[in-house]
Amino acid sequence: MILDSVDFFYASMPDVTLEADGSQDALLVRVVTDDGHFGWGECEASPLTSIAAFVTPRSHGVCQPVSASVIGERLDSPADIARIAQLVARNSMDLLQAAHTWSGIEIALWDLLGTVREEPVWRLLGYSENHAKVPYASMLMGDTPQATLDRARAARENGFHAVKFGWGAYGTGTAAADADHVAAAREGLGGDAKLLIDAGQIWGSDVDAASARLDALEAAGATWLEEPFEPHAYVAHARLAERARTVGIAGGEGAHTVHMATNLIDFGRVSFIQVDAARIGGIGPAKTVADHAVRSGITYVNHTFTSHLALSASLQPYAGLADHRLCEYPVEPKQVALDLSTTHIRPDANGEIRAPDAPGLGIDVDLDGLAPYLRRVEISIDDEVVYASPRVASRVRDAV
């Protein structure tokens, strides 16, 4: 098969707010081959910028648009996906956004190949089993400890055995105030659920500020402290990991290359590596990190905060790893993230989820459902249109 076209569908809620909720917009990618097969993927964040990286005029030989390495290429096997990835890495070396744009395309290529071969992507990756994961609910820290406690209790009532709290005011005030929130979260969860805390890079690379939170985290039996620092601050990560006794340090969602994630393991000494397939270059690189996590004796976790298409993509790289059990699950995504597919990955009777046992990613994209949210982008240079969003006939656009 030859890759004939790549279409981008930029969807968003009518109002995108300042909350730390990544499900407010989406950049969906459809790749179509010369013989009419197609696959779907999704890029993480800032749709306009990722579209621009696909169509931008070249600046020189190693700053070419992502399109230059994709359109017209042959796709017959997973090796072709890796080969095209190398082309993008080389030809778009100096185009920073290229990794995010390529991620969505790479995911679509796996979906396409799996669909054609009638195999789930996790089988194409070499796994023979598709193990159940424990979805954790990601929630914003409450405005007060009582609000945090109430949310924790509600998450337990909704069947979650693991809950993550973060952002909001966490890390911005005193260590004592943060300790109150962490204790409240544990109280709301009860003793047997996993408690995860996300600092959202709030301490930059200030090891002392992060260390001041460790006692409270360990008293509450927190499983991990996520993203205490900026993603490249390996020295700070390693120092904090040295000071921690029972709580693990987690991070990695910012990785846009395999090495960024493996460095966080090798030099940053994290215990949990969290990979967003829609940023790191897709499913192939994420699998490479999962292999490295296994070799290093640490735990792989997905990072996902958007649609069920992105969720399926993020599950594939570690579907076959029985001991890597936790899974980020978007509990209360915005409606656009739900409406973009008719298929959804729901917890089973045990409260567990799995990657779909279906060809490709196993998620049916619903262009009709998406239509009300679509944004029309047009980019012209010297009055020549270099990009225009594909037209989607919609029966429901007027409904929004």
Next chain:
Amino acid sequence: MILDSVDFFYASMPDVTLEADGSQDALLVRVVTDDGHFGWGECEASPLTSIAAFVTPRSHGVCQPVSASVIGERLDSPADIARIAQLVARNSMDLLQAAHTWSGIEIALWDLLGTVREEPVWRLLGYSENHAKVPYASMLMGDTPQATLDRARAARENGFHAVKFGWGAYGTGTAAADADHVAAAREGLGGDAKLLIDAGQIWGSDVDAASARLDALEAAGATWLEEPFEPHAYVAHARLAERARTVGIAGGEGAHTVHMATNLIDFGRVSFIQVDAARIGGIGPAKTVADHAVRSGITYVNHTFTSHLALSASLQPYAGLADHRLCEYPVEPKQVALDLSTTHIRPDANGEIRAPDAPGLGIDVDLDGLAPYLRRVEISIDDEVVYASPRVASRVRDAV
């Protein structure tokens, strides 16, 4: 002063080729304050994508356009520049291209502040002296060893005491073929000039492939081997550095955060850290890396392959470091890179160059000269124009 507006000027040669020559286009940035002061900066590579990152609709609270952290901010001191940099890092955390867009703006803020204070930027950075640098000529490796020899000889005749060869076929064939080129380069240069070799990431993270070139490099007395690997491949860099005896490993131009560069020093064990101020977040972060290089006992070098505005910006961070002598100098840039300023930084009678001893960056941008090269960009979303290039009256546009 309040930052009132940021204008982007996207200029390019009529034909942008696939050669590894970064001077074929430019994204110039002008920042204007409420009291009418202005400064100029430049972003590295892929102008359309960097413009998109400035105007893109937000995806969520930490994926905001760069504009959200800049327009309306106060600028009275270097501390304000660092403060705005922190805002960008936080508010555009998930927008990968933001670092490149912000770099050009940050450079313009230093130029602006220096102009208002009538001080060169290197003084604002705390340096009391502005030391001469030895410019090295960057050239493509020839198609044959004889062509490489001829180029080396010509560079010496043009007064250069240091010459860098790279790209072309280097690293793509056998180690023996590469050795012939390196020996030819040394022969053309004579014994007393510095020889630098640039591999342009050609070996990915393959330490053995890179190691196979070390003997020839050391026999020719090469000062450094630049970018043998991808920028995040610290383990590979460190292993190669261990095997090298007299040739230093160089790298860092891909760094888009301070930590990426300091990690390459701390974990990659490079001997030369090469920073592009137009990628790493501007002059402030580049100075932070220079300080780290001094503490680490390794050598700071600029990376510049575009205009003399970018060259001045790249000299400021280490202008006061007497022992850090080498400087990348664009020897044969494309005409657009020369025409964008009336001021140029030329070697003196000793063949040395310095950062301008003039307010700000000391480079007069020539909008008239630039006019023939300007590209008009327009971006609309849902039929609303979110970006349109500023109009520049031109008396010469028709001449191209």
